[in-house]
Amino acid sequence: xxxxxxxxxxxxxxxxxxxxxxxxxxxxxxxxxxxxxxxxxxxxxxxxxxxxxxxxxxxxxxxxxxxxxxxxxxxxxxxxxxxxxxxxxxxxxxxxxxxxxxxxxxxxxxxxxxxxxxxxxxxxxxxxxxxxxxxxxxxxxxxxxxxxxxxxxxxxxxxxxxxxxxxxxxxxxxxxxxxxxxxxxxxxxxxxxxxxxxxxxxxxxxxxxxxxxxxxxxxxxxxxxxxxxxxxxxxxxxxxxxxxxxxxxxxxxxxxx
Amino acid sequence: xxxxxxxxxxxxxxxxxxxxxxxxxxxxxxxxxxxxxxxxxxxxxxxxxxxxxxxxxxxxxxxxxxxxxxxxxxxxxxxxxxxxxxxxxxxxxxxxxxxxxxxxxxxxxxxxxxxxxxxxxxxxxxxxxxxxxxxxxxxxxxxxxxxxxxxxxxxxxxxxxxxxxxxxxxxxxxxxxxxxxxxxxxxxxxxxxxxxxxxxxxxxxxxxxx
Numbered sequence: 001x002x003x004x005x006x007x008x009x010x011x012x013x014x015x016x017x018x019x020x021x022x023x024x025x026x027x028x029x030x031x032x033x034x035x036x037x038x039x040x041x042x043x044x045x046x047x048x049x050x051x052x053x054x055x056x057x058x059x060x061x062x063x064x065x066x067x068x069x070x071x072x073x074x075x076x077x078x079x080x081x082x083x084x085x086x087x088x089x090x091x092x093x094x095x096x097x098x099x100x101x102x103x104x105x106x107x108x109x110x111x112x113x114x115x116x117x118x119x120x121x122x123x124x125x126x127x128x129x130x131x132x133x134x135x136x137x138x139x140x141x142x143x144x145x146x147x148x149x150x151x152x153x154x155x156x157x158x159x160x161x162x163x164x165x166x167x168x169x170x171x172x173x174x175x176x177x178x179x180x181x182x183x184x185x186x187x188x189x190x191x192x193x194x195x196x197x198x199x200x201x202x203x204x205x206x207x208x209x210x211x212x213x214x215x216x217x218x219x220x221x222x223x224x225x226x227x228x229x230x231x232x233x234x235x236x237x238x239x240x241x242x243x244x245x246x247x248x249x250x251x252x253x254x255x256x257x
Numbered sequence: 258x259x260x261x262x263x264x265x266x267x268x269x270x271x272x273x274x275x276x277x278x279x280x281x282x283x284x285x286x287x288x289x290x291x292x293x294x295x296x297x298x299x300x301x302x303x304x305x306x307x308x309x310x311x312x313x314x315x316x317x318x319x320x321x322x323x324x325x326x327x328x329x330x331x332x333x334x335x336x337x338x339x340x341x342x343x344x345x346x347x348x349x350x351x352x353x354x355x356x357x358x359x360x361x362x363x364x365x366x367x368x369x370x371x372x373x374x375x376x377x378x379x380x381x382x383x384x385x386x387x388x389x390x391x392x393x394x395x396x397x398x399x400x401x402x403x404x405x406x407x408x409x410x411x412x413x414x415x416x417x418x419x420x421x422x423x424x425x426x427x428x429x430x431x432x433x434x435x436x437x438x439x440x441x442x443x444x445x446x447x448x449x450x451x452x453x454x455x456x457x458x459x460x461x462x463x464x465x466x467x
Contacts, residue, residue: 095370
């Protein structure tokens, strides 16, 4: 095993996941270091979302183990585990019958924070994610796609979790809004230094946001590379991806600047 | 409009029978809701139970009401008080729409919303009471509404076994071949059904999630 300066926040040890006879994930070993954005890149059905859901135990491995902060997930109290991990999904998955404020304040509320503290936190998060304060009393269906996704991020950050899991959070947005949110997310991350696992099928996005890119194909981890190395990689899958996306030098320059 | 005169002349009895009717329908709908909603929740979460539960409720629905009243008559504790019997029968009939709509309403909650909730650490009961039920409430209520409207009609048949209600007038009118008496039972029953429909419909819209 390679010695690392810091112990990983999330670690997959020879993890497999199968449904019936179908192997969705095979012998995955992967680590996420504190403060990094680990991008899980792959096409549909490659097992990247499965990998993500193993972290907050929406799924449990059929072999191997997942460790969060050095503790095996199998032994963790699942409710406590999930509340300590932010979770953002595509289309945000906001509760349609809750106002924005109630959506954002959900985890603090179920964790028993006092009401004034929740209110202050919601205000803080609205500001942090670039949302106007008057949005707080609106319902999700009254928001634009970009606003909904911002609320989704704010909600995930509410209880200040150390870990953030993001499943194609910007996938459903138009290119301009996506670009804006990606940029804001990067600057937010510079301040917050969360450990982020980020699922995407968009190489451009992985290049821009990822500290490292874990490429997955058919339930297997192909390789883990830095964005710069990914471009130069001779791995057939990696170069196939690079080829499919064309010119990416500029995206890398932007992401690492 | 001579039946109106008949109603006015017998308003005391009309009111009494209407009250009886309301009571039969109200109490049986309450029981059916108390039983049907939890059953619907159960079936929505364990699809394996779907067929047996909805199947049984369906079968009950196919029994002709007069026959069901008749079948239940010899049952000891029930037979003593025919209103108990009528309430049981009406409750059984009201179950199907309530179970089915609860099932449909809960299954209709966006899976992405459920998964977000679960991923954020909501417990099963928090998911049920804060997400599933509030989002399903208008569908559930529309089942209750169907049940109430069916019950108001069915409850007239309860008079055949002497359980009272507006059916008394209808059966009496049939025996007397007097349309005025039949209408004195049928018209208030229809109005009752209409009002119940409007009332629950209003509640349904009030509680509709945005």
